[in-house]
């Protein structure tokens with residue numbers, strides 16, 4: 001998500017009038033996805049720290065109450081995600097109408113044949129960026145076609161375009177998530193490609209696989225629409241556990257790589273036993 005945020009910042013800094021649509025769609029998508037993720041992460045941290053996570057000095061509670069509003073202000077997240085789907089469907093309708101290939105918003109893959117997912121998913125396949133890209137593209141393509149068909153059906157029955165979108169909000173949500181997660185994955189892959197082979201690239205590869213596979217595990221649309229079979233979904237789940245073990249030795253370095261100054265951290269980030277001790281004279 002950091003790579004995706006940096007990518008968006010770079011487009012914004014070098015913005016041209018043509019980039020306005022991309023900036024609007026990506027910032028809507030990333031704002032919603034990141035602020036939801038922020039709250040989930042804080043809750044995970046709170047629980048992972050047990051009772052210590054509740055101590056005021058460890059700041060998790062403060063951060064939760066401070067960041068909770070982000071899913072509402074500057075645009076409600078659900079509404080922003082609907083905007084994303086509206087923008088994508090507009091591209092779809094325009095491409096169909098003009099009989100021209102897709103160009104922009106990362107939809108160029110729609111010009112190629114639909115990706116085929118191997119029936120048996122080995123660890124090597126699951127961790128390859130080609131497979132991860134293929135299945136994320138398949139999800140986006142299929143949901144876009146379904147969403148367009150459903151909206152069109154409602155319009156054929158006499159509903160207005162606006163109401164047809166509202167009636168199809170579940171597909172709109174699924175599609176926006178598919179778009180956002182694919183955009184994030186893409187920025188990780190692009191960053192990875194700038195690195196030469198070595199330990200840094202290896203760890204980044206593990207993080208990328210963790211992101212892709214956790215997304216596949218958690219988004220029920222992979223099973224709902226059959227992008228993954230039940231056996232494949234079980235393989236994905238097992239791979240996540242393996243990735244956790246492999247990432248564990250690197251976890252602290254990965255966290256440190258964000259460069260968060262010590263002054264922003266709480267006692268639990270340091271010697272938490274010392275922080276909870278007192279000398280006998282204080283008893």
Ligand SMILES: Cc1cc2nc3c(=O)[nH]c(=O)nc-3n(C[C@H](O)[C@H](O)[C@H](O)COP(=O)(O)OP(=O)(O)OC[C@H]3O[C@@H](n4cnc5c(N)ncnc54)[C@H](O)[C@@H]3O)c2cc1C
Nearest residue numbers: 069070071072073074075076077078079080082165166169
């Ligand atoms: C601390 C704070 C500071 C703010 N500062 C500013 C400011 O400086 N300037 C400013 O202009 N505004 C500001 N706002 C307002 C903010 O932009 C709105 O609160 C925000 O856009 C959400 O609108 P709402 O409160 O009307 O909620 P609603 O839009 O009514 O949302 C309530 C619920 O309904 C759901 N919902 C709404 N529409 C749909 C839909 N179409 N489909 C599905 N679900 C839907 C939402 O997901 C949400 O769960 C601020 C708000 C807060 C809380």
